[in-house]
Amino acid sequence: MIVIKTKEEIEIMRESALVVSRTLGMLAKEVKPGVSTLYLDKLAEDFIREQGAIPGFLGLYDFPNTLCMSPNSQVVHGIPNKEPLQEGDIISIDCGAIKNGFYGDHAYTFAVGEIDEATQKLLDITKQSLYVGIKEFKAGNRVGDVGFAIQNFTEKHGFGVVRELVGHGLGRKMHEDPEMPNYGRKGVGKKFLEGMTVAIEPMTNMGTHRIKQHKDGWTITTLDGKPSAHFEHNVAIVNGKPELLSTFQYIYDALGIVSDEEKEFRQKL
Template identity: 80%
Template sequence: MIKIKTREEIELMRESALIVSKTLGILAKEVKPGVTTLHLDKLAEEFIRDQGAIPGFLGLYDFPNTLCMSPNAQVVHGIPSNKPLVEGDIISIDCGALKNGFYGDHAYTFEVGEIDPETKKLLQVTKESLYEGIREYKAGNRVGDVGFAIQNYCENHGYGIVRELVGHGLGKKMHEDPEMPNYGRRGRGKKFTEGMVVAIEPMVNLGTHKINQLNDGWTILTQDGKPSAHFEHDVAIVNGKPELLSTFKYVYAALGIESNEEDEFRETPLIV
């Protein structure tokens, strides 16, 4: 059952989402060759708790850490470790925070030093597909409209869309209705209405869409060993239109990137 949020609840969710956004911004400065994902995980937990929030993933379904850290061919749900990152890696960092009874859930795939052009393009297209999907998240449209937009954009570049893992509704629980696949047919699925909040998160592979799971019971990786990218935003429907609750602007500030990609999804520009 889809749980509609009031304006007041949406603002509480924005607070949780922005804690996650700020966490990713802190981590952006630290993602570099030689750093371990376990070190980044500890930094994230400390920062989230300093904001008066609780790490949203830690203990959720018995997950052992604050961050899902998924390098290279790992798609999502990677467990932090003491293995250092190396030049040319990519790393998907997925983070959650719980504050005021509501979750934020937000992800970004980072470059570790200089990466090869083929992988850089995968990251660019995956992030662009996220916004293609968000544009379709508006009152009167349906789940299939978002999935089709993401799928069409990525498959036109020859990439594989993961089927088994999807975006989701968000609120007092990390995973609520509706499920938000990154593939689909226009006009199909549940209809979007005012006050809905979802996490839209394309998971896109350089090669095949097929995946495997490691014996740790968590880590998902591409079947062909090629890289995978993952970007995620929290989005509400406000006045019939998509309104971003999360932001990549803290990441961009840390990395020295200028971007206005989010401006069309905000009533008021976010000052960082």
């Protein structure tokens, strides 16, 4: 069942999302060669609690940590560990937080030092596909419109779109209806309504779209061992149009990046 949010609830969700946005921004300066993902995980837990929130992933479905940390060929759900990041790695950091009873949940794939041109293209196209999908999240459209837009854009550039893992509705629960696949057909699926809130999160592989799950029950990697990228925003339908609740601006401020990619989707910060 899709849970429609009031304008007041959407504003509460915005603050939950911004807890995560600020956390990713804090981590942006810490992602560098020699740093372990377990160290970053501890920083994130402390920072979330300092903001009066609770880590949203810690203990959820028995997940053992605050962050899902997925380097290189790991797609999502990587478990933080003591192994140091290396120059040329990429790392997807997926973070969740609960504040005032609502979840925030979004992700960004960081470059660790300098990365090669092909991997940078993977990151760029995956992030661009996120906004291509967000444009279709508007009243009257359907789930398939978002999935089709992401898939068409991504595959046009030669990358594989993961099928088994999807975005989702978001609110008082981490995973609400509807599921939001990153592939699909136009005009198919549940219709979008005013007050809907979702997490849109394309997961794109440099090679095959196929994946495998590891014996730890969490870690997902590409089947061919090639890199994967993951970007995620929280979005609400306000006045019939998509409005970002999360932002990458804190990351960009930390890294000195100038971008207006969110401008058409963001009324408040």
